Amino acid sequence: MLIVALTGGIGSGKSTVADAFARRGVPIIDTDVIARELVAPGQPALAQIAAHFGDSILTADGQLDRGALRAIVFADPARRRALEQILHPRIRDEVRRRLDGLQGPYCLVVIPLLAETGDYPFVDRVLLVEADEETRVRRTMARDQLSREQVAQILASQSSRDQRRALADDLIDNSRDLEQLEQQIDTLHEKYLTLAGTH
Ligand code: ADP
Numbered sequence: 001m002l003i004v005a006l007t008g009g010i011g012s013g014k015s016t017v018a019d020a021f022a023r024r025g026v027p028i029i030d031t032d033v034i035a036r037e038l039v040a041p042g043q044p045a046l047a048q049i050a051a052h053f054g055d056s057i058l059t060a061d062g063q064l065d066r067g068a069l070r071a072i073v074f075a076d077p078a079r080r081r082a083l084e085q086i087l088h089p090r091i092r093d094e095v096r097r098r099l100d101g102l103q104g105p106y107c108l109v110v111i112p113l114l115a116e117t118g119d120y121p122f123v124d125r126v127l128l129v130e131a132d133e134e135t136r137v138r139r140t141m142a143r144d145q146l147s148r149e150q151v152a153q154i155l156a157s158q159s160s161r162d163q164r165r166a167l168a169d170d171l172i173d174n175s176r177d178l179e180q181l182e183q184q185i186d187t188l189h190e191k192y193l194t195l196a197g198t199h
Contacts, residue, residue, distance in 0.1 A: 002106035002196040003099065003122055007114040007167070008129035009158050010151070011140035013174035013181065017129050018110050020185045026192075027102045030110040034094045035087055039064045048086050053079070074157060088117045096122060105196035115159035115167055125195075127188065128168035130161065131175045 006021075008014045018028050038045040041062045049069070050058055057069045073080040095109055099122065108127075111120060131139070133155070140151045165171075170191070172184050 001099070001102060001104065002192060003124045004106060004108050004170075004192060005114055005120060005123040005126045006108050006110045006129065007112060007126060007164065009136060009161075009164070010112075010154050011136035011138075011143070012129045012131050013139075013172070014110055014112060014129055016178075016181065017127075017172060017174070017185065018108060020182060021108050021189065024185070024189050025104070026189070027104055027107040028110065029095055029098050029102075029107065031091050031095060032110065032112060034091050034098075038087060038090050038094070045086060045090055049083065052082060052086065074153065080157075084113075084117055088119070092120060095120070106192045113158075115164045125169040125192075126167045127170045127172065128164050129172040129174050130164075131173070135175050 006014055006018060008017075018030065022028050037043075039049065040046065046064055049064070053069065053072060057065050057072070059065045069083070073083050099107070099109075109120070109123065111117075111123075114120065114126065137148060137151050137155070140146060140154075141148060144151075170188060172181070172188070174181050
């Protein structure tokens with residue numbers, strides 16, 4: 001099976017693109033979904049995060065307090081790396097486990113932080129979705145009910161466009177409307193089916 005990683009910055013359109021491939025019958029594995037499952041109460045990763053960051057990152061009923069953890073790791077890159085070192089190997093192992101259960105010519109693995117965490121040796125190609133910065137900011141503000149300053153802070157913490165482009169084999173420009181997006185996805189879908197046949 002051909003394994004395509006889908007990446008891009010916040011608000012670029014990764015989820016929208018993944019949904020469009022899913023409608024074409026392509027299996028999707030989403031590392032954000034896996035990350036959320038890994039920090040559910042009772043999971044070893046949550047215990048490890050609490051041991052490292054202290055119980056202030058837990059709510060009264062033992063859930064992960066995402067806001068509290070985000071505040072800590074945003075303020076301190078070293079602590080952000082510590083969190084990644086707890087989560088990333090587990091996410092990668094879970095992706096591998098799920099890949100074993102899939103069938104079809106190709107699949108997509110959504111890896112928002114591919115440029116930040118790297119280290120997915122089983123990925124065959126990288127598909128990068130891009131939109132210009134102002135478009136990403138506007139879409140993210142509308143989707144997450146965040147201020148411009150909050151979105152700017154998230155953007156600043158992520159890799160640059162050039163860092164992402166260095167990894168990319170294929171590119172989607174999602175700066176325009178959804179019709180333009182669907183056309184690009186049709187072209188890539190055909191390309192991946194062809195590549196999968198010769199893979
Ligand atoms: P990401 O997963 O990369 O953060 P999303 O796919 O959630 O980005 O897209 C961010 C927001 O922008 C969502 O609300 C989505 O519906 C919207 N969106 C994505 N692509 C387009 C587009 N081409 N035109 C208009 N809105 C879009």
